[in-house]
Amino acid sequence: MTATSHIIGKHGQDWWRGAVIYQIYPRSFMDSNGDGIGDLKGVLKKLDYIASLNVDAIWLSPFFTSPMKDFGYDISDYRAVDPMFGTLEDFDRLVEAAHARGLKVTIDQVLSHTSDQHAWFVESRESHDNPRADWYVWADPQSDGAPPTNWQSIFGGPAWQWDTRRCQYYLHNFLAEQPDLNFRNPRVIEAILEEVRFWLERGVDGFRLDAINFCTHGALKDNPPREELVEGFIGVRPDNPYGFQQHLYDKTQPENLDFLERLRALLDEYPGTTSVGEVGDDDSLGVMAEYTQGGKRLHMAYSFDFLGERHDPEFLHDTLTAMEARIGDGWPCWALGNHDVTRLATRWDAEDDKAALRLYLVFLLTQRGSVCLYQGEELGLNEAELTFEQLVDPAGITFWPTYKGRDGCRTPHPWHADLPHAGFSHAPPWLPVPQTHQALAVDRQDNDPDSLLNAYRDFLAFRRTLPALIKGEVQHHPVRNGVLCLERRHGKDGERLLIALNFAAAPRELKAPYSVTAIDEAPAWIEGRWADGTLSLPAHGIALGRCTDNEESAPWDV
Template sequence: MTLTRLQHDDQLDWWRGAVIYQVYPRSFQDTDGDGIGDLQGVIDRLDYIASLNVDAIWLSPFFTSPMKDFGYDVSDYRGVDPMFGTLEDFDRLVEAAHARGLKVTIDQVLSHSSDQHPWFAESRSSRDNPKADWYVWADPRPDGAPPTNWQAIFGGSAWQWDTRRCQYYLHNFLVEQPDLNFRNPEVVEAILGEVRFWLERGVDGFRLDAVNFCTHGELKDNPPREEIAEGFIGVRPDNPYGYQQHIYDKTQPENLFFLERLRALLDEYPGTTSVGEVGDDDSLGVMAAYTQGGNRLHMAYSFNLLTDNADPRHLLETLEEMEARIGDGWPCWALGNHDITRLATRWGAEGHAARLRLYLAFLLTQRGSVCLYQGEELGLTEAELAFEQLVDPAGITFWPSYKGRDGCRSPMPWQADAPHGGFSRATPWLPVPDDHRGLAVDRQDGDPDSLLNATRDFLAFRRRHPALVKGEIRYHPLRDEVMCLERYHRGERLLVALNFSETPRELGAPRDVRALDDAPAMVNGTWQTGRFQLPPWGIAIAHCPDNSQPGHAIWHP
């Protein structure tokens, strides 16, 4: 049982409790007929996004890039890649989103650049040029081997030999993604300048990719890992990256100083925000450290809920641990994104509307902000692709034990009967699965019982109840696979019960609980004096007078 108190400014802290809809531009809407989504496509679909009742969008990278990692290898931090459009298109997108009440956050890949970035071209040209120390370079060991045993997430050594300098450079991801040297003050200033460029263009925030990779530690070998467990995308039995404890190659204390510099910059632009992606053995601890104190990140999210484990005991333990550790920090939760197997497939809910509604309610009743990945509102499943259809370098490297990230990046199905699901008039960069057509937006839009409309209704309901957006939280012990929690804020106290079982459940509730008149249809639990009754995968939310002192338990299921 936990209790957290937070003070906030409602006007500037719009992000606290916000629902951020992640748009993967390559797969959202193609308007120029090249089979790849673009910024104009996002503009054309802003009315749809606004109809979901979300608060903001997060745009995955659209920057100039060789696309070795589909935009996460940036060669110009201030440019829009021509396949997506122009800077003018981006400016129009921001203006159009703001006109619809949507904030705009963009991906920033700060820990590394593309090897095609002019900074790296200069850095690798010699050992004594002005940018020689802008990336992480090191001499070989006496036998010519890499400086350390560090492994790259996408396979092989994290060190690449460069014949120009006769040194190794560090790359935690692809060989084409060299790591910047954040121990160099000039690099920090340059990166902050790139962030300021987008702030001046009116963006409201940044999603910071792999933000705990910005600094490295001493050049020492990482010790072996005793047990390989699923976690960040590289931690798998088929990947040598998962064989190490990552003591020296990431998540260094010095990273906090950079985050403080970044926060100081954002504070120059009131109302802007940051959410960091954290992948680490102790991701919850890093989330807490990176968001505490009010002078680092505004919020952070990890891969702790992005695993295959949907057991309510595991979920509850994760959430309670986060609450116990985060203090005045703020979490952001996600059940899916562009790196992880689609939720419906990963948690065994393909074609199971009740389970998908339960998982949606679970996500949207937690304390914290939320990232909702495009297509989750439709219940999209993981696309099954043959090896020859893969384009993700991770999937190609680790096939067949790991099929990569293409399966969760397939295009949005807009029209069931249109070519390529209405995504493009040309053959798309990834195919649209046939089974996604039945889940298309036009099929669900007019169906009041669809997951799409359930999502809209629940998000509208959530907005009407500040306790669900910014309220404090209290968890109760799991009972018969039912997760019970309270949310309360400024006199509103809500009780939530979530049945993670295919069996009906009944549990006790305070006698003065009353049903919510505005609860959407997916809140299908019923209340009779002193009892909640929950159907399989059922959801109950009720109001209870807030007549007790904070921290006083009023619910004994």
């Protein structure tokens, strides 16, 4: 069964502007068949829960056929569902059921590289003159046998792997089992676009594009060294030589823009579909702007700017204002967590701190742009502490003990506090469920009106009633005594909202610049108040109100 119609919904073809997308890591969401691994039927079983969050779409991390060296990001067949996750028919039923609930379905597409077990690579490595000989990036060794360049892999070590059949090196920006496709070959681009079309024909509403700025490589020249580490991409740590270079030639090449325009043209054939690209680059904000401007490349993009440890309001303010100054008519997508980084509650020092986690939620959902929420954020899950013996992530195994990898954010979703493995599976799961997660299970939070889970539901529902928060313009005010302030406005004469976020662990009082009234429909835990021109905020408090005059906004004095 195929489904080529796309639900547009009340927000039209640009439903993705301001949308909230819930990321599902399928192998850790829900196990339907008792093998300890989550699957598509498990996602289907929990669609009502997802819809109850008041999100607009889901993003499914890879479920394609794969040897799972990088847990699905090494695809060996773009058009098939790996048997551990189910079948194509299961996927079709999931899309149909999601659409029936008003949920869009976006899926991961890993376009820059494949598995070394993909049929394309198996053929390519056999000889120098087979039909796919130049579908991957092959290069001769230097005269002393060294790799062609000094490029490094994200996962540690050289980005070149010697192949004894061709007596050449092939490029792999990630694992050696993930060879990079040659996007300088027009036939590769045509083939990749057909793989994307396959899923469009099955009714998907969009794609999250993995490492999208890695699709094209530049001249085979050595990257120059950098003077200091820039944490601009996942895995760039002091113990990873990837961070020792300026990445001038191995990614983010101008030719990639041509490919993105071809990709956008394909998506435009299917009205109501969208794309969000993952950008990892030293100048990530600049690449996000370039990749989304003009309505002819990506619809939106996100980077790792808010996926590190730093979260002081000055840093957040500077990042947001820098993006606004550069993005023009482009569109950002913001996230505070995903399957590649330490859990938000741990990374931003908010374990067991519901007020801080609510603050971070409102911060994320009041910015201009779309939003990705990672499964478990709505429960306040902390980073799981695993032993070396429990690790399965190749990055964690390589860089242990200074970096423990990504397994700690990928443990199974806890559904029932009192059931084995938190109700995720009847069998021991592929990663253990920590005791701390059992206590935060969905059934414990579901009927508690003061739970973080219900705070997510409440604010997401409230946000839907305010067009200014979904598609409105933004103005950021200077940070004042730990308080981040911004305005959102929908249309020249439309509603104007003022948001104040207290990142300090102590109460704050500020003079409001103009008349503001509270919004009665706001969740009760938004406790900041305006009275007689003064804004009062509790520790980690939030205030959100309507401006009652029409005067032009001006930055608050610091």
